[in-house]
Amino acid sequence: MNEVPLGVLGGILFCLILLSAFFSSSETGMLSINKYRLKHLVKTKNRSAIKVNSLLERPDRLIGVILIGNNFVNILASAIATIIAVRLWGDAGVAIATAALTMVVLIFAEVTPKTLAAIHPEKIAFPASWILAILLKALYPLVWLVNGLSNGLLRLIGVHASQKNHDTLDSEELRTVVNEASGLIPAAHQDMLLSILDLEKVSVEDIMVPRNEVVGIDIEDSIEEIIEQICQSRHTRMPVYNGEINKVIGILHARHAAIFLRDPTPSKAALLKATVEPYFIPESTSLNTVLLNFQKDHQQMGIVVDEYGDVQGIAALEDVLEEIVGEFTPPTLDEEEEIQPLDDGSFRIEGSTHIREINKTLDWHLPTDGPKTLNGLIIETLEFIPEHPISLWVGHYMIEIQEIEDKVVKYAKLELKR
Known part of the structure; x- marks a missing residue:
């Protein structure tokens, strides 16, 4: 050197x-x-x-x-x-x-x-x-x-170098990956991916149409009343029951209803023949399970029941898909938006609106571990059914009851106080 x-x-x-x-x-x-x-x-x-x-x-x-x-x-x-x-x-x-x-x-x-x-x-x-x-x-x-x-x-020390490291992600880690990829994935696609991940956390009772809003056909009504109800209905599927909603005996599809209405002599027997067997869903079933069962059993609507078999509402395939992609159709002329913004920055909200929908739409954090609707949240907080418009606080949210109908809150005004 x-x-x-x-x-x-x-x-x-x-x-x-x-x-x-x-x-x-x-x-x-x-x-x-x-x-x-x-x-x-x-x-x-x-x-x-x-x-x-x-x-x-x-x-x-x-x-x-x-x-x-x-x-x-x-x-x-x-x-x-x-x-x-x-x-x-x-x-x-x-x-x-x-x-x-x-x-x-x-x-x-x-x-x-x-x-x-x-x-x-x-x-x-x-x-x-x-x-x-x-x-x-x-x-x-x-x-x-x-x-x-x-x-x-x-x-x-119990470590084998030949062991392979399986790179797997749980749902929360995958959610983080999707959120971090915001610059690479269009916002609409990102929202859909996150909504899919949320399906396992959401039960069918979170998105169902409650029983008091279910439009069905009572087989005990007269044939004329039944025909008029079918002609005026905006729904493609309606439950058919015997006297009360807890006794559902079938589901009538609009396509089958049209065939029934073309009969020159329509009868209740023909109506029952046009119905299909009802499909029942336990109220605690997660949406991802509901979606898989709908696909497996070729169903598009189910009757939601509680542990006692009482009907709690109905859930359609459209309701599940809307959890992923958002609303398909705007409200009709005779319907109002469930959540209406007001000039002072507050919102006028229907009492039957799901709390998850409010949180999702307004990016709020109203509690979701109890009642599923705004009306339920108000009654649980007050611990009594209000008879007159009053105001209350739920966390940082100011709620002013505006309309009460049939012992339920019809409309309330909500505002986030930061």
Whole structure:
């Protein structure tokens, strides 16, 4: 080494620092790469992605070859830097070489390349994977020896290096991924994805039409009343019951109703023949289960019942889908919006409106762990049925009852007081 010119030694030292930067950036890039994007690229037959994925299947071998290379070049660089410094400054060169090389390696071979690789892992990992694959084959005996000793130590603490790390996400983690991808996914699509994730948290009673709003056909009515009701109905499906809603005996579809109405001598027997068997849903069933059961049993409407078998309301396939994509149709001319903004910043809301719908529409946080509707929330908070318009507080929300009808809150004015 004493005969090698300083210029040559300096060139070798420069190359070793570049190699150290390569190994450092490769390690960070390979381990920082997005595993889900990598799997997608593997499916598209991207050759570099396939190579990276192959190396990551055994991270112990990958880390082994990177660290062998990195430690080798760093130690060699240290030796050469010491030789150069001793030849220039004598015995004091050792301390100078140690301090200088530490700063150079730290800045140019560690922090800078690793930061770059963390920011752009694919740009570093993809080209590096080809070189690392070659080095792994060339140094395999040494890598095997090092990994054998290292894996033996790991086994002593119950860790097996050959175990694969299954990268799976639960629903909350997936929700975070969707939220973080707001710049890549259109807002409407993002809302739908989040709504799908919410289906398992929402039960059918959260979206059903309550029994007091159910429009059905009482088979005990006269045939003339039944025909008039069918002709005036805006619904495509109606439950048919015997005397009271708890005694549902069938579901009448508008298509079958049209056939029934064309009969020159319509009768109740013909009406019952036109109905289909009712489909019942327990009120605590989650919406994702309801949706799957609708699909499996080819149903589009169900009767929601409680634990005693009493009818609580009805839920249609449209109601479930609206939880995902939003409202399909605006209210008709004789219907009002459930949530109406007022000039003073407050909102006039129907008492039958679901609390989840209010929270979703207004980005509020009214409690949802109790009653499902605004009327239920008001009565639970007051602990009595109001007979006159009054005001109350629910958390930070000011509620002013405006209309009461048949012992239920028809309309209330709500305002968030920040």
